[in-house]
Amino acid sequence: MSKQTADPLGLAGDAPLFAAYLAGLERRASLGHPFITPGHKGSLSLTGSSVAGDLGLSGGVDTVKLSHGHLEQAEALAASLWGADFCRFSVGGSTHGNQALALSVGQPGDEVIVSRTLHRSMLIGLVLAGLRPVWVRPAVDPRSGLPGALEARALREAIASHPGAVAIFVGEPSYVGTFGPVTELAAVAHEAGLPLVIDAAWAAHFGFHPDLPPSAIAAGADAMVTSAHKVLPSYSQAALVLTRGDRIDKARLGRGLEATYTTSPAGQILASIDASRALLAREGEQLLGRTLASVAEARRRLQEVEGLEVFGGEGVDPTKLVLLLSGTGAHGVEVEEEMIARGMPLEMADRDTLVALVTLADTPADVAALTEALIGVVEKKRGAPRPPLKASWSVDPETVLSPREAFFAPSERVTSPRAVGRVSAELIAPYPPGVPVLAPGELVTEEVLAALLEAKAEGVRVAYAGDPSLTTLEVVRQP
Numbered sequence: 001m002s003k004q005t006a007d008p009l010g011l012a013g014d015a016p017l018f019a020a021y022l023a024g025l026e027r028r029a030s031l032g033h034p035f036i037t038p039g040h041k042g043s044l045s046l047t048g049s050s051v052a053g054d055l056g057l058s059g060g061v062d063t064v065k066l067s068h069g070h071l072e073q074a075e076a077l078a079a080s081l082w083g084a085d086f087c088r089f090s091v092g093g094s095t096h097g098n099q100a101l102a103l104s105v106g107q108p109g110d111e112v113i114v115s116r117t118l119h120r121s122m123l124i125g126l127v128l129a130g131l132r133p134v135w136v137r138p139a140v141d142p143r144s145g146l147p148g149a150l151e152a153r154a155l156r157e158a159i160a161s162h163p164g165a166v167a168i169f170v171g172e173p174s175y176v177g178t179f180g181p182v183t184e185l186a187a188v189a190h191e192a193g194l195p196l197v198i199d200a201a202w203a204a205h206f207g208f209h210p211d212l213p214p215s216a217i218a219a220g221a222d223a224m225v226t227s228a229h230k231v232l233p234s235y236s237q238a239a240l241v242l243t244r245g246d247r248i249d250k251a252r253l254g255r256g257l258e259a260t261y262t263t264s265p266a267g268q269i270l271a272s273i274d275a276s277r278a279l280l281a282r283e284g285e286q287l288l289g290r291t292l293a294s295v296a297e298a299r300r301r302l303q304e305v306e307g308l309e310v311f312g313g314e315g316v317d318p319t320k321l322v323l324l325l326s327g328t329g330a331h332g333v334e335v336e337e338e339m340i341a342r343g344m345p346l347e348m349a350d351r352d353t354l355v356a357l358v359t360l361a362d363t364p365a366d367v368a369a370l371t372e373a374l375i376g377v378v379e380k381k382r383g384a385p386r387p388p389l390k391a392s393w394s395v396d397p398e399t400v401l402s403p404r405e406a407f408f409a410p411s412e413r414v415t416s417p418r419a420v421g422r423v424s425a426e427l428i429a430p431y432p433p434g435v436p437v438l439a440p441g442e443l444v445t446e447e448v449l450a451a452l453l454e455a456k457a458e459g460v461r462v463a464y465a466g467d468p469s470l471t472t473l474e475v476v477r478q479p
């Protein structure tokens with residue numbers, strides 16, 4: 001690999017782990033044959049490009065004994081950039097961070113206050129940790145059914161009615177970019193002596209431009225998890241966990257992270273987090289300014305399309321491009337298919353909603369091309385305007401058992417109509433956004449089943465169900 005390709009912006013000078021990764025690749029090329037993992041030994045002769053660039057952290061980026069501490073140095077730099085006092089990089093996505101954070105608070109059986117729009121990874125975190133959720137609901141936009149922000153008032157009420165709760169877990173921003181008053185939520189949490197943990201999977205860019213909200217940590221949260229691979233130019237699976245202050249027990253969090261982590265992390269993924277951190281520190285504001293300007297222009301153009309609504313405004317991440325299609329009559333899944341055919345797959349599509357993910361890696365020309373293609377395809381697919389579908393994530397759950405009790409309870413598979421009135425043993429979520437409509441321990445109601453079947457019929461991928469056709473559901477066996 002040429003130097004120009006390996007590090008086109010010269011970030012390695014400010015990124016110790018990235019520099020060590022590049023040096024490790026060079027060293028390996030000149031070293032001969034290692035008798036350590038990974039089993040491909042750096043050779044592409046058997047499995048080809050599927051292992052190109054792979055280098056373990058241990059015995060590749062660093063020594064087998066990790067004697068140089070490159071990872072710790074990189075994590076310290078990230079902690080300082082986000083204003084945190086603890087940072088861990090992960091190759092397990094925000095999924096890993098959420099699970100470890102669930103393991104870092106309270107005892108099995110304790111209550112935690114959880115925003116119902118949280119990702120499935122946090123629900124599984126509750127199963128692992130044996131925590132009992134007290135759901136708080138963010139406001140839902142009545143017209144589009146899209147989730148809004150969690151209000152401080154709702155959090156205060158939940159704390160008042162569950163004084164034994166030990167922590168608060170909130171997703172911020174939501175998948176569609178809505179964000180709330182983290183500073184107020186933190187004040188409410190801290191008044192009650194509780195840690196506020198934010199799943200900021202989609203917000204690794206917050207805090208790096210004056211027109212964006214601050215990062216959750218800067219806004220007063222005690223911990224945040226974010227996926228570097230979602231909105232930063234990092235490798236798939238790359239994520240960070242950050243904490244500040246003493247409300248989260250760092251030693252316990254460290255143990256939770258180790259317990260749910262591979263012992264053989266890929267150096268390339270970790271190095272890509274360090275490289276993105278160096279990029280944010282050096283050029284984040286300028287690059288995000290470019291992103292914000294191109295998205296603003298895209299929004300302006302798209303708003304001119306008759307019947308098309310561009311979701312946004314105050315309280316919505318201005319880098320998000322979320323389109324509401326019902327007024328155009330175009331079917332989102334058909335628009336998506338055509339966009340794929342044009343080489344521009346989108347992040348998410350259901351009948352009424354399209355989400356295009358625009359990041360630092362998109363140039364103004366890329367975003368302009370996306371905009372023109374979207375306008376053309378929506379016009380081509382235009383039909384009779386219709387009311388939007390009730391979004392499946394606006395269904396109110398009825399909890400019967402804790403997620404953990406239901407997860408481990410004896411269960412059976414029954415036809416979906418027979419599952420109504422029974423307790424779900426599985427987690428089912430339209431994906432994206434991966435927000436569970438049905439969680440282990442919740443009652444399968446007519447409403448829940450109808451929402452899932454409707455989403456499925458409209459071409460949404462209904463994920464994690466044991467039977468993806470939804471003909472049957474796994475329910476807790478009755479005594």
Ligand SMILES: Cc1ncc(COP(=O)(O)O)c(C=O)c1O
Pocket residue numbers: 092093094095096098118119121171175199201202227237238239433434
């Ligand atoms: C809100 C939220 N949290 C966590 C995750 C999990 O992130 P990852 O895929 O990095 O594990 C996602 C993934 O889509 C998400 O949307």
